[in-house]
Amino acid sequence: MIEDRPVIQLDNVYKTYGSGETAVHALRSVTMTVRQGEFVAIIGPSGSGKSTLMNILGCLDVPSIGRYRFAGEDVSRMTDASLARVRNERIGFVFQQFHLLKRMNAWRNVELPLLYRRVRGRKDKALRSLQMVGLADRVHHLPNELSGGQQQRVAIARALVTDPELLLADEPTGNLDTHSSAEILQILRTLHGSGRTIILITHDPDIAATAQRVISIRDGEVSEGVTLTVAHLSGQPVPTTARAQRRRTRRAAAPAAVDDPRAADPSTAPPTDAPAPGPRPRRPRSRTE
Ligand SMILES: Nc1ncnc2c1ncn2[C@@H]1O[C@H](COP(=O)(O)OP(=O)(O)OP(=O)(O)O)[C@@H](O)[C@H]1O
Numbered sequence: 001m002i003e004d005r006p007v008i009q010l011d012n013v014y015k016t017y018g019s020g021e022t023a024v025h026a027l028r029s030v031t032m033t034v035r036q037g038e039f040v041a042i043i044g045p046s047g048s049g050k051s052t053l054m055n056i057l058g059c060l061d062v063p064s065i066g067r068y069r070f071a072g073e074d075v076s077r078m079t080d081a082s083l084a085r086v087r088n089e090r091i092g093f094v095f096q097q098f099h100l101l102k103r104m105n106a107w108r109n110v111e112l113p114l115l116y117r118r119v120r121g122r123k124d125k126a127l128r129s130l131q132m133v134g135l136a137d138r139v140h141h142l143p144n145e146l147s148g149g150q151q152q153r154v155a156i157a158r159a160l161v162t163d164p165e166l167l168l169a170d171e172p173t174g175n176l177d178t179h180s181s182a183e184i185l186q187i188l189r190t191l192h193g194s195g196r197t198i199i200l201i202t203h204d205p206d207i208a209a210t211a212q213r214v215i216s217i218r219d220g221e222v223s224e225g226v227t228l229t230v231a232h233l234s235g236q237p238v239p240t241t242a243r244a245q246r247r248r249t250r251r252a253a254a255p256a257a258v259d260d261p262r263a264a265d266p267s268t269a270p271p272t273d274a275p276a277p278g279p280r281p282r283r284p285r286s287r288t289e
C-alpha cells in the first residue's frame with residue numbers, strides 16, 4: 001500500500017511576475033497534491049508555467065498568492081534558512097543541463113550536498129548512490145570523461161545522496177539521445193518502484209507517459225485526466241518525424257558541466273545555518289501495492 005502522506009500540497013496558488021499592464025500571470029489557481037511514493041509528470045508546452053511551478057515546488061521561489069505545504073509544513077512561514085535546508089536535505093534536483101562541477105570527479109560531485117551538512121562517511125554514501133545508478137565503475141571519472149547519459153546519472157546520484165523526500169526532475173532527458181533517455185527514465189521507474197516520490201517535468205508526452213499520473217499545465221492552469229497527445233499540446237497534430245527532429249534540436253549542446261560551485265544545483269547551496277551533524281531518522285521506504 002502506498003503511504004498516504006502528502007508530500008506536496010498546493011492550494012489555490014498564483015504566481016505573477018511584474019505588475020500593472022506588463023504583469024505575467026504564470027500560475028493561476030493551481031491546486032494539486034502529490035502523495036508519498038507517487039511518480040507524477042507535469043506536462044505543458046513552452047511558456048505554460050512548468051519552470052515557475054518547479055521553482056515553487058523546489059522552494060526556490062514562493063507563490064504570489066496561495067499556500068504551499070511541503071510535507072505538511074507551510075513553506076510561506078519558513079525562514080530563508082529553513083527553506084535552504086529543505087532544498088539541501090529534503091529535495092533532490094535533476095536538471096536538463098546536469099550542472100556538474102567539471103573539475104570534480106563523479107564521487108566528489110555526488111558528495112557535494114553532504115559537504116555542507118558535515119555528514120560523516122560522505123565518500124561511502126556517494127559511492128552507494130553512484131552504484132544505485134549503475135556507475136560504480138566510473139566514480140573517478142571527470143564529467144568530460146563521461147557520456148551525457150552518464151553525467152545525468154551522476155546528477156541523479158547527487159540528488160539521491162541526501163535520501164530526499166522528493167526527487168524533482170526538470171526535463172532530465174532534454175539533452176540526451178533516445179538510448180540515454182530511456183536509461184534515465186528506467187532509473188526513475190526503478191526509484192519509484194523502491195518508494196521514491198518523483199515529479200518529472202517535461203513537454204514530451206512520450207516521456208510523461210513514464211509516470212504513474214500526469215498533470216497538464218497550460219497558460220498557468222493545471223488539469224488532470226486529459227488524454228495527452230502531441231496535438232493537445234501544440235494545437236495541431238505533429239508527425240512523429242517532426243517530434244524526432246525536435247528531440248534532435250533539443251539535444252544540441254548545452255554546457256553540461258560548470259566551473260563555479262554557485263552554478264551547481266540548488267541542493268548544493270549551503271544553508272545559512274547548517275545544523276550540527278547527527279543522524280536523521282530514516283523515513284520508511286518500503287511499499288507494496
Ligand atoms: N522572471 C520572470 N519575469 C517575468 N516573466 C517571467 C519570468 N519567468 C517566467 N516568466 C513568464 O512566465 C510564463 C511561464 O514561464 P515558465 O518559464 O514557467 O514556462 P515553461 O513552461 O517552463 O516554458 P519552457 O518549456 O519554455 O521552459 C512565461 O510567459 C514567461 O515568459
Ligand SMILES: [Mg+2]
Pocket residue numbers: 050051052
Ligand atoms: Mg521551463
